[in-house]
Amino acid sequence: MSGRLFLVPNTLDFGVTGTGLPPDLQEVLPLGVIRIAAQLGFWVAENAKTTRAFLKRVDAVVPLAQPLQSVQIVELPRLQKGAQPTGAIASESMLTPAMQGHDIGLISEAGLPAVADPGAGLVAAAHALGIQVVSLSGPSSLMLALAASGLNGQSFAFVGYLPVDATDRSTRIRELEALSRRGAQTQMMIETPYRNAPLLGALLATLSGETQLSVSCGLTLEQGWTRSATVAAWRAASTALPKDVPAVFCFLAH
């Protein structure tokens, strides 16, 4: 009988420099999830180093079933940012332990694997091989931001990253605003943190003044916040965005 593929959530503090220690794992992850993570001896990870750091935090709550050195961690192939994952690329060999009866964990550097993050190809390959896939509950910056936005949570789209080129980006923002208006659909996007401020600038320069814009920054962290207001209000009192904290941008046009 084959093992299962567990999709293990990570915390949202990855890459956040700043004061103090990372928050206790139990602030954002259920004990049930930490218990499962402590049992797993085989991992597929976005990044092996951050996975070892995660397992040390797990061990502080629930002792690992085996020494960290003997836990096997293999890294996912790097995807182009925003690229669509392809089906079964080289995933089968990563799933060999499951075919041999061992449970495997899939983990990202932050949040849920395979959501705005690599891993979907591995999950697809697991389904193709008849391996049971089990999602575990944890923080999703997208859903936390959507809930905190007060925008439409009955219809929404996540579009990933916008183009970096200024003209292309404005064109894309206008296109998304038209889509949002037509379907009353909240549009959500992310950016690498050092481009947070330019993206906000482009949104304020391009969107209609009546469009509702929400920015969530550093959610689940001590210093996290959400601001939600019309674009006109954002223009009148601009907010500085940190360069090293992840942010989620949501807007809804009327």
Next chain:
Amino acid sequence: MSGRLFLVPNTLDFGVTGTGLPPDLQEVLPLGVIRIAAQLGFWVAENAKTTRAFLKRVDAVVPLAQPLQSVQIVELPRLQKGAQPTGAIASESMLTPAMQGHDIGLISEAGLPAVADPGAGLVAAAHALGIQVVSLSGPSSLMLALAASGLNGQSFAFVGYLPVDATDRSTRIRELEALSRRGAQTQMMIETPYRNAPLLGALLATLSGETQLSVSCGLTLEQGWTRSATVAAWRAASTALPKDVPAVFCFLAH
């Protein structure tokens, strides 16, 4: 100084009849979230009765700061299913305790409030009043299903409920399939559990055989599962869907 509005996640076992007790809260909710919930004396809820049941489960892990009878719970006005929430409808009076300095919790019957659930109007009103909004980490059936689907998690849309009328539903499915194909965008939808089987039937009858379809049923529950395969494979070996367990449907057209 005004209190904060905490968006408190609930478990995903609401309305699921079946064997055994509901799972321990710590299987799906972080201890940090349970601790905050135990402190809150003012709640706005989708349903007061299920909120009291939730608080009893909280109390079993972290004793409530005050007796349950003295916790104030007010219900959100009922929204039409799938309707877009309006801005500040009668929400201000619900936020009075926050204006008086008390923290408030917002909670749904299942999952994250204001995501595929009522509450966005209250959150919008909180922002308008300058009340700090804090999202707490918990299970989101949509994101758990998306991660487990192996479909594109870099671009996806949640469209809520499809029309009940068979002709309208087919038209809408075709429209969503075209959208999915054009933008390589995973389309996600839900249905009231007793209509799970008819929705699956309509998807199998309408979508192209090569379209990838994923159904997640009862996620986070003991009996939960995800099946992800082409529509052609689903047609060849159909799966019975339970009438009393929530399901999430995702598809991606090529």
